[in-house]
Amino acid sequence: MDWLNYHHLLYFWVVAHEGSVSRASEVMHVTPATVSIQIRELEKALGVRLFRKAGRGLVLTEMGEAVYRYASEIFAMGRELIDMVRGRPLGQPLLFRVGIKDVMPKVVAYKLIEPTLNMPEQVRLVCREGDFSGLVADLAVHRLDVVLSDTPLDPNLKVRAFSHLLGESEVVILGERKLAQRLKENFPDSLDRAPWLLPTDNNVLRRSLDLWFADHNFHPVIRGEFEDSAMLKIAGKAGVGVFAVAAAIRSEVETMYGVELIGKIPSIKERFYAISAERKLKHPGVVAISEAARKRLQ
Known part of the structure; x- marks a missing residue:
């Protein structure tokens, strides 16, 4: 059986998402040379070219586009598997990391988030505010559990995420x-x-x-x-x-x-949206936001 090196695949996925080796190296905290070596190893194992040069950057080949789609699905499912099996560390509060689009009214954002602080289980809330595309990028690599926004996800963004209308x-x-x-x-x-x-x-x-x-x-x-x-x-x-x-x-x-x-x-x-990496909302905090929003956003 041919084995796929998921470590190499992750490096490829981050480069494809960020658009350059240098940016991917910053995100992953390694040298550009390390990233390039991992990409070459993956291309050698698969026997195909995944990137081609375009000016000073890189763009995906047709096969690279297909591999990127599969990789996005693989890592999303891996995150869901870990969430399902582990849940959270025993005896620790449920960590809930929320990204808030910088132009979204903060009174609305707090009203949406507030129900998570009244859940039966203890929650440790972490809120980050920033540019929408940056927040979605953090969502894609699982630094955030959800992004709250006044707009749905731009379909041109190369990321596996889903827009859920809250109200x-x-x-x-x-x-x-x-x-x-x-x-x-x-x-x-x-x-x-x-x-x-x-x-x-x-x-x-x-x-x-x-x-x-x-x-x-x-x-x-x-x-x-x-x-x-x-x-x-x-x-x-x-x-x-x-x-x-x-x-x-x-x-x-x-x-x-x-x-x-x-x-x-x-x-x-x-209109207000929850952007998640999952088609079906599963994180208890996101579910609490969605259920409360039906009553609060009227």
């Missing part, structure tokens, strides 16, 4: 009390030329609001654009402008920032 929420407009009282009258027309605080243009909600402004021929006076949703809300609390949030977290935002409801925009929906 959706209408959007409400909030503002400091005096500003809110003035703009409640004649809503939503009152929002034309009103002072606005908006997410930056890499945010899904921002794109939805821009379309809504265009549909209504509104001309917002943009007082600020924020990547950090907490800073946006602080500016809203100070009365700098009005802002939009998911209706599901309205009460929390009103309490935390002392703002009031101006009106609701039913035509805009915010």
Whole structure:
């Protein structure tokens, strides 16, 4: 029987995922020469070329693409096997590593995660915030158990992962009390030329609001654009402008920032997703998030 060296296969998979030997060597904490040797050994064992040069980088050959797909399945199943057999170290809290997309509202993220802290078994929660593609890469190599996002997985990303819709929420407009009282009258027309605080243009909600402004021929006076949703809300609390949030977290935002409801925009929906390496959710923490989200994201 021909035996496959899974150590060599792992090096190949990381190079294919990262797009270069140098980047793979950084991820795996070895020298580029070590990575190259492992790739050559795998190609020799299989009797095929897996990569070809393209400029300064590497791209997969047709056979390399096929091997990459098999490798992704193999390592995903291996992770599932380990999870099933081991569960977690005896007597230790359940480790739950969550990635949070950097532009996702943190109040929403906490509301999604909170049920895991009330599970019957003790959980040690580790939250990491970052760029979506980086978080998905960490998910693929099992540094994270789930990624929470306001967008589904991009099908162009070369990674075996699955998007699970947790729920959706209408959007409400909030503002400091005096500003809110003035703009409640004649809503939503009152929002034309009103002072606005908006997410930056890499945010899904921002794109939805821009379309809504265009549909209504509104001309917002943009007082600020924020990547950090907490800073946006602080500016809203100070009365700098009005802002939009998911209706599901309205009460929390009103309490935390002392703002009031101006009106609701039913035509805009915010959707939230759990990105996992498994087609079927299995980690107890991810299952708890999914089940609670059905009630909380309405």
